[in-house]
Amino acid sequence: MSHTASKSFGNNNFLYSSDEENEDVEIFFDDSSDGEDEDNSDIDKNISDKIFEFGSKNKSNNLVKVPETSNINSYRLIELLKNDTGANNIILSHKKFKDKNEYILFPDKENFIKYQIIELNLLLEKQNNDFTKKLCQDNDFSVQEYTDRLISLLATSFWSVYEVEKKLLCLEQSKDLISTTGIWNDLIEITDLQQDSMLCPICCENILDFQAIPFIKIKNCDDINHMACKNCYSMYFKTNISDNTEIKCIGGSCNKTISYTSIKNFNKIYFENLVNFSVLQSFNDFNNTNINSCPESDCENVILSKTCTDFSNKNNLSVNIEPVSCLASHKFCLSCKKEFHSPITCNLLKKWFNKINDGNESLNWVLNNTQPCPTCDVDIEKVDGCNHMKCGFCKHEFCWICQKDWSAHGGSFYDCMNKRDIDSKKEKNIQNESFNRFRNYYKFFIESENNMLLDMRLFNKLTKRKLNNMSTVFGMSFVELEFLNDCVRELVQARNMIKYSFALLYFMDQSHNLFHIFTHNQMELLSKIDELSDLLVDINMDSTLPNSKRDTKVIQLKPYLIQSTSILQKLQLNLAKCGQDLIFKKLEIFN
């Protein structure tokens, strides 16, 4: 039975073919922005089994055709790996194209590992040097061993195919590197020593039975002192395996790296530890921004960006207007892999956080947690509660946000609408002015963050309870009730945007007209957020109505809520665009 299927997405044609009975070729392709597809594969937790279950997957446009008559042997292993259709033929990869950013999402690191191996295999096919010949031609190799060697190449190069390519280029110039990559440094057991007994240089035990406890050494390491008994090597691996990507010869001075294949032969668990550690290290390496895990804790998704995003570059002004979401719909910024932070750029955000973190600790504490009473200048700390403050010293009542008299304030207890009037007092000292300015925007930043967290906690709990309740009472499906989830998600996202817009404003020149357009847009978004947020609180918390009435009210408000959700979306987009204008005009004043 043979089966071929081709699917085209983006500008790449992928060809999937399979010649075996079990061809569960399942490709998930998702073009939408919120990729909420469920992962349908039965993911085996055992990596070493998974690593090997490849489907045959060829990038047809990159394929270098090998004439069948000539030289097929030179690509034997490459071809074998490409044509290998393992039992569980599933590669779950998503390709998305947004702006110019191309990236692939994987549900877990096992699938990521598989993908990188196949990419490396394709790269090796194009190479034609001694190293690749030796690697791909060896007739004693099984595909399994070949794969393990590819894994070891990747694991020692931060799991980046590009890094391996760089290494291979260096290999052509210097032969020595072949030994340092450690790919051929297999361990061998020596059982036929021409002696009755031998002293192990590591544990100093006298070994008599070489069959029971053989001596082990690296095949091409000839130093007699770099040999050790099997017990010592076992101990050596055990103590070193959990925090290294490569294990050196036990002798130390020869600096040879032991091949992954022989570590796997020694103990499969050691091999898995090495692979796991190297993948984790590649996620955390700051210089390697192309491979990351989803920033959400507990999320196993892996993201591989194809385009290099160098956000340390000062000239990089572009902001990602839309967030990237992983397969479990956690949203984050594609460039810096942090919480989504439109409208501010990654660069400015970094500056903002540096600003927050520098200075001395106690000053920071005072700055972060207190503000002076508007009449008597006593530092006041707000622990919790609403914005209505009463100074413990002079008994003055004021609003925590705008610092105006509470009696003249009126507004709601949690949200202050007078945020704009902050820079009325002009100080002569520029440094002091900058400091005050920072203090003000930081206050807004923290306040928005708190509001966001508050909303998130409150609504997530409520909607979860409500959805279950409503679907049973009204017999509505969860799809019909999805609007409530959408609404809450949009609300939280909009609050997030407000938060980062304050950080952006700090850096911008407030005398420019665009600044005012931006703040106007910001206020518009904020008032919509407040309106919607209040509405949701009302219909959820109104204690005068019985539960069933409240639910009916939610259903009645459905069209309005849907409309508000889309308005929120539009307002956010406006603000993001406006923010981008600000950034492109380079209206930065504080650096």
Next chain:
Amino acid sequence: MSGLPKRIIKETKNLILDPVPGMKTDIPDEDNLRYLSVEMEGPGNSPYQGGVFNLELYLPEDYPMEPPKIRFLTPVYHPNIDKLGRICLDVLKDHWSPAFQIRTVLLSIQQLLDTPNPDDPLLSDVAELCKSNNAEYCKIAKEWTLKYAVTKKEV
């Protein structure tokens, strides 16, 4: 004593019977062969010449898979040795190999006294001085040696 690995017994015996030149190794507690005390002479032609430095050395449970824990008890003015006597040396950290011995480690430390490595410092201020004004660094190191490492010998 029977619980100790052969390697440790052999190494300590060797150190006492055939000491490293310029060093004296002792086992202060006969019941604990994992704890050693060392007296190390400062290398000649260095600011530490003439001083005798005390070190303590402990062989951890996983020795020789893990490096020995070693520190100076005598204060030393050196970019790679801090106020608590901890030593920043590659063979004691990442570059440790089970094939190395106490003997090799002690020689490496003596070598470190002779040739400080200010590019990988433990104390940045000392390293700075060592690089910018070597004469001044040598002067202070000599003073410290006289103050802490020599007086002890005379008493």
